[in-house]
Amino acid sequence: MxxxxxxxxxxxxxxxxxxxxxxxxxxxxxxxxxxxxxxxxxxxxxxxxxxxxxxxxxxxxxxxxxxxxxxxxxxxxxxxxxxxxxxxxxxxxxxxxxxxxxxxxxxxxxxxxxxxxxxxxxxxxxxxxxxxxxxxxxxxxxxxxxxxxxxxxxxxxxxxxxxxxxxxxxxxxxxxxxxxxxxxxxxxxxxxxxxxxxxxxxxxxxxxxxxxxxxxxxxxxxxxxxxGKISNNYINNKLSQTGQLGRSGLVVEYMCKDILISNNLVEEGYDRALHVEETDGGHRIINNKLLGSDLGFVLVEGNQQTSYKSLTFQGNYISNKNLRMLKTVKKTYARANFGDRSLLFIDTKKLLGSPQINITDNTFQIDGTFEYDSNVIFNNRSDYVILSDNRFEAKGTAKNFLIANFSKIENGNGWKNKVVKVQ
Incomplete structure (x- = not known):
């Protein structure tokens, strides 16, 4: 035509x-x-x-x-x-x-x-x-x-x-x-x-x-x-070139449900690498590399009007590697109390139903050659978290870190509130 x-x-x-x-x-x-x-x-x-x-x-x-x-x-x-x-x-x-x-x-x-x-x-x-x-x-x-x-x-x-x-x-x-x-x-x-x-x-x-x-x-x-699906993406905000953090490398929020987040690499330059908030759950967060922040994965849920579907966070690598701080760079989220920023931050208040938040087979690494402005490596304020087969690692630092775990559910890692020396 x-x-x-x-x-x-x-x-x-x-x-x-x-x-x-x-x-x-x-x-x-x-x-x-x-x-x-x-x-x-x-x-x-x-x-x-x-x-x-x-x-x-x-x-x-x-x-x-x-x-x-x-x-x-x-x-x-x-x-x-x-x-x-x-x-x-x-x-x-x-x-x-x-x-x-x-x-x-x-x-x-x-x-x-x-x-x-x-x-x-x-x-x-x-x-x-x-x-x-x-x-x-x-x-x-x-x-x-x-x-x-x-x-x-x-x-x-x-x-x-x-x-x-x-x-x-x-x-x-x-x-x-x-x-x-x-x-x-x-x-x-x-x-x-x-x-x-x-x-x-x-x-x-x-x-x-x-x-x-x-x-x-x-x-x-x-x-x-x-x-939905967010897979095989590469995200990098080079602070040496831009001079300022973005908010988050990946964000999933407001009524999202059943999102597969897999095989993504967030390299550097964000206040937090992955942020999930006010969703209906059901997400599978698998085999991602979340780098360049001392706030690697943020999960904040609790105001949903429907039952929350269980969530899986598995096989991910979370590290502050590449967090080179400049004088102009300003962090934003969870700055009210020292220690709130951590590689894993979970705060689920009044979820409906009996969901599970399964944190399994992940590696959390603190690299002492980069910025880590906290004494907490794991900060859980949820009764629904189940932990199993996760690893804490550190290199270039002899610092002790706090595991702040308030989950009432018994879990495979046996992590409770304590101070640990990361090996």
Whole structure:
């Protein structure tokens, strides 16, 4: 099918796909941003051309937007605003390298926006795209620090499903990849994302500094997702380059349930490596490396209105390795009392039901050549924790550390409140 709009030739391909088991045909229209005038030469401003493509694509129920290899300069955010069907963005790689959107502003780069229906609708997919912001190293003159507003390189709101694979985010202030509903509490389960995944992606030098509210600066953020996966991602905010901590490498919160968090590496540069809060449980946190913080894994639950599903934290490696402190760096969470920050911090107050929080076969290591601003290595304030086959290790330090375990459940490690010398 051929179309002519203004002076640009717009090439649209229609693909028919048979839906197995339904006997229906689903038409997918394919749009190429270069057909709308995008140059991708790293010189021309491609904002309007790409937005024209997006605006036409959202009129199709199911659309695939192709991004040929190149460097596309942007002066403002690109927005896909739609409430039904599937929209997919697919980058065409060259020598396994993604096409790149380069923003000259300090705002969002790519936004997929829906509407908060009682029953979530529409699907968003993106693969093989790099998003580069224009963030500056930390200084008191930085135009964004300690402001209430924030931005996201990839912002996905109010969808039924989100699939993100091989997205690279670089040099961005605020959130790297952000998935949530616009209202995060007091909504029906049916209004949440029914599935979301972030796979094989990289978040590089993404941070935000908002110590007053502690409300942004995450590598990957996911909330209001009823089933999902965060796997095989690499997150690194190099303090030697950015000069300031982000909030958290990975965040899962607000009504999330049954999220697999596996084989991710958080290398350095975040106030905490992994933060899980106010969810409905059921998460499997497996085989991750959570480095670069003296607050490795934070689990804070208790205000849920439904029964909490048991959670598993297994086979993970948690260490303060790579936590090189600069004079400008400010920690935020659990700073009220000395010792609250620890490699494992669990605080579950009034969970409904009789859940288990299974902490098994993990390695907790303190590296004395890096910062560790606490005398506690393990801080548990939950009656539901079961510990088994975990290891405490230390190198480069002869310091004693406190195990603060208030669980009433007998466990395989036999850890109670005591001071231990880590071997």
């Amino acid at each position: 051929g179309c002519y709009v203004k002076r640009f030739f717009i090439i649209c391909f229609t693909i028919s796909i048979s839906c197995l088991g339904y006997g229906q045909t689903q038409n997918i229209k394919v749009y190429n941003i270069k057909s709308f005038g995008a140059k991708g030469d790293g010189i021309a401003d491609d904002t309007e051309a790409i937005q024209r493509c997006f605006n036409l694509a959202v009129k199709s129920l199911n659309a695939k937007i192709v991004i040929p290899y190149g460097k596309y300069k942007l002066r403002r955010a690109l927005v896909l605003n739609y409430v039904e069907g599937t929209k997919e963005i697919l980058g065409e790689q060259q020598n396994k390298t993604n096409p790149t959107f380069v923003s000259s502003s300090l705002t969002d780069i790519l936004v997929a926006r829906g509407y908060l229906f009682k029953n979530a609708a529409s699907i968003f997919k993106i693969k093989n795209v790099t998003l580069v912001g224009k963030n500056l190293p930390f200084s008191n003159a930085h135009p964004k620090i300690n402001k209430a507003d924030w931005s996201a390189a990839l912002l996905i709101y109010d969808k039924k499903q989100a699939n993100i694979e091989n997205v690279v985010v670089k040099d961005f202030y605020g959130q790297g990849i952000h998935i949530s509903t616009t209202k995060q509490e007091g909504i029906p389960v049916s209004a949440c994302f029914q599935y979301a995944e972030v796979l094989n992606s990289k978040i590089l030098n993404v941070w935000g500094y908002n110590p007053q509210n502690d409300s942004y600066g995450d590598g990957i953020y996911m909330s209001n997702v009823r089933r």
